[in-house]
Structures are given as structure tokens and as C-alpha cells.
Amino acid sequence: MISMIFKQHALLSVTAMAVGLTAWCQSTWAQETPAAQLVARGAYLAKAADCAGCHTALPKKGQPQPRPFAGGLPMGSPFGTIWSSNITPDKEHGIGGYSYEDFARVLRQGVAPGDKHLYPAMPYPSFSKINDEDLRALYAYFMHGVEPVNRAAPETKLPFPFSQRWALSLWNLAFAPNDTFTPDPKRDAQWNRGAYLVQSLGHCGACHTPRGPAYNEIGYTQESSAYLTGGTNDHWYAPNLRGLAGPGLGRISAQDIASFLKTGHGAGLITFGSMVQVVEDSTQYLSDQDLSSIASYLKALPAQGSGGTYDAQSRLAQQSVAALHTGDQQRPGAGLYQGMCARCHHSDGRGEPLKYPRLAGNPAVLAEKPDSLVRLLLQGGHAPTTIHDLPSKEMPAFGPKLTDTEIARVLTFVRSAWGNNAMPVTTRDVRTMRDAVAPHR
Numbered sequence: 350m351i352s353m354i355f356k357q358h359a360l361l362s363v364t365a366m367a368v369g370l371t372a373w374c375q376s377t378w379a380q381e382t383p384a385a386q387l388v389a390r391g392a393y394l395a396k397a398a399d400c401a402g403c404h405t406a407l408p409k410k411g412q413p414q415p416r417p418f419a420g421g422l423p424m425g426s427p428f429g430t431i432w433s434s435n436i437t438p439d440k441e442h443g444i445g446g447y448s449y450e451d452f453a454r455v456l457r458q459g460v461a462p463g464d465k466h467l468y469p470a471m472p473y474p475s476f477s478k479i480n481d482e483d484l485r486a487l488y489a490y491f492m493h494g495v496e497p498v499n500r501a502a503p504e505t506k507l508p509f510p511f512s513q514r515w516a517l518s519l520w521n522l523a524f525a526p527n528d529t530f531t532p533d534p535k536r537d538a539q540w541n542r543g544a545y546l547v548q549s550l551g552h553c554g555a556c557h558t559p560r561g562p563a564y565n566e567i568g569y570t571q572e573s574s575a576y577l578t579g580g581t582n583d584h585w586y587a588p589n590l591r592g593l594a595g596p597g598l599g600r601i602s603a604q605d606i607a608s609f610l611k612t613g614h615g616a617g618l619i620t621f622g623s624m625v626q627v628v629e630d631s632t633q634y635l636s637d638q639d640l641s642s643i644a645s646y647l648k649a650l651p652a653q654g655s656g657g658t659y660d661a662q663s664r665l666a667q668q669s670v671a672a673l674h675t676g677d678q679q680r681p682g683a684g685l686y687q688g689m690c691a692r693c694h695h696s697d698g699r700g701e702p703l704k705y706p707r708l709a710g711n712p713a714v715l716a717e718k719p720d721s722l723v724r725l726l727l728q729g730g731h732a733p734t735t736i737h738d739l740p741s742k743e744m745p746a747f748g749p750k751l752t753d754t755e756i757a758r759v760l761t762f763v764r765s766a767w768g769n770n771a772m773p774v775t776t777r778d779v780r781t782m783r784d785a786v787a788p789h790r
């Protein structure tokens with residue numbers, strides 16, 4: 350009886366349906382039709398693939414909120430700025446004229462109608478692994494669940510020879526894997542689901558896998574020993590996600606990894622840098638089951654790659670505690686840490702749960718490359734804001750307060766205190782980063 354009333358109610362609200370398909374999809378009646386279920390599934394998959402994160406412009410002060418999927422996000426690449434496209438179903442400026450075949454080709458092969466080859470800033474090498482069923486749901490969502498926006502996104506103008514889009518067909522031949530995901534029958538369903546999400550929709554390797562000289566990711570599956578061993582994009586270093594005990598996920602439990610992806614907090618770590626957007630736009634919306642699958646796939650990856658080590662019982666660990674107490678002249682970073690950082694991260698480097706991350710044994714602190722640490726110290730940051738409603742505390746920017754040498758010293762201290770043991774950070778590392786991320790660039 351109650352469901353009858355609901356259905357009546359939904360049928361009466363025909364006018365509301367015209368206003369917004371998204372709202373329509375949420376109504377009880379719509380949820381029950383197969384077409385609407387497909388659109389709703391597509392919406393979930395679009396979150397898993399973070400289509401909105403790259404295809405929505407950044408908000409500007411005093412201007413209306415940018416429309417989702419209307420494009421216009423500038424993306425830094427070694428070749429120049431690439432602007433993301435309008436992928437709303439607008440017929441003139443968006444993808445409203447796409448057939449399903451056009452959509453499948455652009456997502457899997459990076460070739461838009463008119464034989465326009467896309468730059469691999471669009472992660473089509475990963476999206477080639479999306480299965481047909483999911484691609485159909487995504488298509489249904491983009492055609493029927495997204496509002497059209499009749500505005501052109503800015504045009505990408507790279508310098509010659511990168512302006513020659515046709516040349517990307519050669520790049521694709523050499524580097525893009527262009528094969529759909531095939532489950533491994535020797536592994537269980539959870540591992541296979543995790544592998545699928547990480548390699549295809551999640552495109553985690555776009556940031557976490559190192560790139561070769563042609564900007565190609567070195568490996569797109571666990572079969573490559575470089576896969577997910579850490580990579581630098583837009584001056585953020587995305588750390589090793591394999592089983593290493595120091596800079597990898599070896600000491601982080603599957604449960605903590607799932608919680609990190611859902612809320613930005615796990616094992617006393619807090620997401621920072623470009624991973625904040627990934628959590629805010631994408632992983633926070635994944636089901637607990639999908640998050641557990643991702644975590645168990647990552648935990649099953651064998652240790653590969655390099656970086657620092659962690660041993661809380663080591664002699665080095667005792668020395669750093671002493672240096673904090675005595676203000677050891679040999680370790681000028683200890684004094685800076687005590688004065689500038691200890692009020693949040695504490696003298697023992699353990700931080701405060703859900704507020705300030707622990708730095709002792711933190712794999713991102715032990716990362717092979719210190720880029721993300723240097724950039725975070727220069728610019729500051731804040732923990733992600735999610736629907737799960739945990740506090741989002743600020744990390745202050747030290748760029749204006751500390752010299753390059755001071756930042757290098759305090760980070761070198763952090764990377765060698767409490768049992769952490771990773772390569773020092775140099776003044777030159779800091780100067781290079783300051784130049785690269787200076788506001789005028």
C-alpha cells in the first residue's frame with residue numbers, strides 16, 4: 350500500500366522530472382525502471398572514475414559555481430597546459446552528438462569523432478580496461494543524467510610539435526595498452542574486483558606509476574614491477590602503493606587503507622596534496638565493499654621500489670629524541686621542529702588521531718622522492734572535507750616564513766627522527782620546488 354502511494358506520488362511529479370533528471374533518478378518510481386537504474390549505476394561509475402574532477406572548472410571568487418562536466422580545468426603537463434573538454438550532453442559544445450560507439454572509442458582509445466586524438470592527460474590508457482557493461486552505464490548517465498551546458502571549453506594550444514595531434518596515434522601504438530580487463534581465475538572475486546577498479550576506472554596508476562621519457566606510464570598492471578611504485582605529476586609525488594614496509598603500504602592494514610580512501614584518515618595518516626581531490630571527488634563515494642576490494646588488491650601487491658625505512662627501536666630513533674630535548678647544534682632541524690611543528694605533530698611525531706597526522710613511520714614521509722613534502726610545507730594544505738564529516742584541520746604554509754635551507758633542515762629532521770630513515774632534503778630541492786609552484790607560473 351505504501352509503495353502504491355509512493356508510485357502515485359512519483360507519477361504526479363512529472364513536471365519535476367523535467368527540471369532535473371538527477372532528482373528524478375532518486376525518486377522511488379524511477380529507481381525501479383531498468384533505464385533509470387542504468388543511469389544511476391553510471392553516476393556511481395563516473396564517481397569511481399572521477400570524470401567530474403577533471404572535467405569541471407575551478408570555482409572563481411565572485412563568479413557563479415562552475416557547472417559540473419562543462420570542462421575548462423587547466424591541467425599542467427610537461428608540454429604545456431591542456432584544457433579538459435565539455436562532456437555534458439550539449440549537442441554543440443559537448444558530447445550530445447556522440448553515438449555509443451563514439452563514446453566507447455574516445456574512452457578506450459582516446460580518439461574523438463573526426464579522428465581527433467586526445468592527449469593522454471585524459472586517462473584513456475586506463476579506461477581501455479573498462480568493461481562493456483560499465484561503459485554502457487556511463488554512456489546512459491552522460492546522455493540522460495547530466496545537464497547539458499551550452500558553452501565551449503577553452504581550446505588547448507600546445508607548442509609545435511606537441512600541437513600535432515595525429516602524432517599521438519604513434520604514441521598510442523607504442524605505449525597505450527588498449528586491452529580490456531581480463532579477470533585472473535587463480536584469484537578470488539574480491540581481488541579481481543579490486544584489480545579492475547584500480548586499473549580501469551580508478552586510474553590510480555596515472556599518478557602512482559612512474560612515467561617514462563614519452564610521458565607513458567611504465568606498466569598498467571601488477572605484471573610490471575614498476576606498477577604503482579610511485580610517480581610525480583604536477584609537482585606532487587604519489588607514493589609507492591606496494592608492499593614495502595617503509596615507504597609502501599606494508600605496515601598499513603587493508604581496513605586502514607579502505608578508511609583512508611573513504612574519509613581521508615587511516616592509521617593516523619591524513620590525505621594531502623593531489624590525493625585530497627581524489628578522496629573528495631571520487632573514493633569517498635565508493636561502497637564499503639568496493640573500498641575493501643581495492644585495499645585487498647593493493648595489499649596483495651608484492652613489495653617493489655625503493656625509499657626510506659622505519660625502525661622505532663633504532664639508535665637513530667633514540668638520538669632524535671635526545672636532539673629535541675637538548676637542541677643539538679648538529680641537527681638544526683630539531684630546533685625548528687620543536688618551535689614550528691611540535692604543537693600539532695607532537696615531539697614524539699605521533700600527531701593526534703583525526704586531527705594531525707603522525708610523521709613517525711608515515712610512509713609518505715619515507716617516500717623515495719620528497720616532492721610532496723616540500724610542496725606541502727611551502728603551500729600548506731588541509732585534510733579533505735567529505736560526507737563522512739570528520740574534521741578538516743589546516744597545515745599552515747611555511748613558504749612565506751622559512752628559508753629554503755630551513756625547510757630542507759626541518760624536513761631532513763622529520764625524515765630521520767623517531768626511527769624514520771630516508772634521504773635528506775636539500776636546499777636545492779626546496780628552491781626548485783619554490784620556483785616551480787610560484788604563483789606567477
Ligand code: HEC
Pocket residue numbers: 395398399400401402403404424431432433434435436444455456461462466467468469470471472487505
Ligand atoms: C585525469 C583527468 C581526466 C579524467 C579523470 C577524465 N578525463 Fe576526460 N579528458 C581529460 C582531458 C584533459 C581531456 C582533453 C584532452 C585533449 O584535449 O586532448 C579529456 C577529454 C575527454 C573527452 C573528449 C571530448 C571531445 O570530444 O573532445 C571525453 C568524451 C571525455 N574526456 C570523457 C571522460 C569521461 C566519461 C570520464 C570519466 C569516465 C573522463 N573523461 C575522465 C581529462 C580527464
Ligand code: HEC
Pocket residue numbers: 547551552553554555556557582585586587588589590596597606609610618619620621622623624625627632643711712713721
Ligand atoms: C591525481 C593524482 C592521484 C591519483 C589519481 C591517485 N592518487 Fe593516491 N596519492 C596521490 C598523492 C600525491 C599522494 C600522497 C599524499 C597522501 O599520502 O595523501 C597519494 C597517497 C595515496 C595513499 C597513501 C599512501 C601513503 O604512503 O601515505 C593511498 C593508499 C592512495 N594514494 C591510494 C590511491 C588509490 C587506490 C587511487 C586510485 C583509486 C589513487 N590513490 C589515485 C595522488 C593520487
Ligand code: HEC
Pocket residue numbers: 618619620621622625685686689690691692693694704705706707708711713714722725726729730731732733742743744745747759760763
Ligand atoms: C597547526 C597545526 C600544524 C602545524 C603547526 C604543522 N602541521 Fe603539518 N600537518 C597538519 C595537518 C592538519 C596536516 C594534514 C594536511 C592535509 O591533509 O593536507 C599536516 C600534514 C603534514 C605532513 C604530511 C603527512 C600526512 O600524512 O598528512 C607533513 C610531512 C607535515 N605536516 C610536516 C610538518 C612540519 C615539518 C611542520 C613544521 C614546520 C608542520 N607540519 C607544522 C598540521 C600542522
